[in-house]
Amino acid sequence: MECGDEGGYLYHVYRVTIATGTREYLGTRCMVSEENEPTEQQVREAFRRTPVPKSELMIQPPDGRTLVNFETIFRTEAEQFTRSMSLLGFQVDLEISPATFQWVHGDGTDQSSSWPGRSYDRTIAVSSSSYITHSYERKGTAQPRVDTTWTARYRINGGDWRPVNGTVTIQGDAVDLEILEAAPMLVDPYGT
Numbered sequence: 001m002e003c004g005d006e007g008g009y010l011y012h013v014y015r016v017t018i019a020t021g022t023r024e025y026l027g028t029r030c031m032v033s034e035e036n037e038p039t040e041q042q043v044r045e046a047f048r049r050t051p052v053p054k055s056e057l058m059i060q061p062p063d064g065r066t067l068v069n070f071e072t073i074f075r076t077e078a079e080q081f082t083r084s085m086s087l088l089g090f091q092v093d094l095e096i097s098p099a100t101f102q103w104v105h106g107d108g109t110d111q112s113s114s115w116p117g118r119s120y121d122r123t124i125a126v127s128s129s130s131y132i133t134h135s136y137e138r139k140g141t142a143q144p145r146v147d148t149t150w151t152a153r154y155r156i157n158g159g160d161w162r163p164v165n166g167t168v169t170i171q172g173d174a175v176d177l178e179i180l181e182a183a184p185m186l187v188d189p190y191g192t
Contacts, residue, residue, distance in 0.1 A: 075117030107143030143174035
């Protein structure tokens with residue numbers, strides 16, 4: 001169907017989520033020519049609607065327990081990934097990358113980093129620059145989590161990569177953590 005003053009064509013626009021197979025009608029759009037590629041704003045909106053994974057918080061020591069005044073180590077696994085979609089008849093590739101991590105400790109404090117942390121390695125001393133750590137000051141319970149902010153770049157029909165303005169932040173699930181106090185105990189190594 002023709003539309004507009006310049007002899008455009010009316011298109012019905014749908015959003016299809018590949019992962020779930022759902023299809024949602026978004027309305028119509030009058031396009032003057034098939035050469036009109038998606039705008040940066042349309043790509044940014046597509047990025048905001050793209051399912052992005054939650055980052056899972058991993059804690060050491062394991063088993064949901066740590067000690068007061070002990071360097072508790074946090075980490076997660078978040079990696080760059082690519083999603084492809086059809087937008088207004090054009091192939092749009094999104095390359096989505098984790099940019100920052102907000103470590104919410106569950107005791108009223110938090111910290112930010114640009115890297116996902118690492119597991120404990122006995123050859124590397126525990127310090128704030130080698131690991132993502134936090135020391136809890138009181139015994140009790142906490143529900144820490146990690147929120148991940150993602151950035152993206154895009155290309156249309158295999159062209160040059162361009163940055164997407166804006167970010168998407170995904171709040172992670174909180175995990176239960178028990179903070180214990182340890183009492184020093186003198187042990188006789190000889191059992192006498």
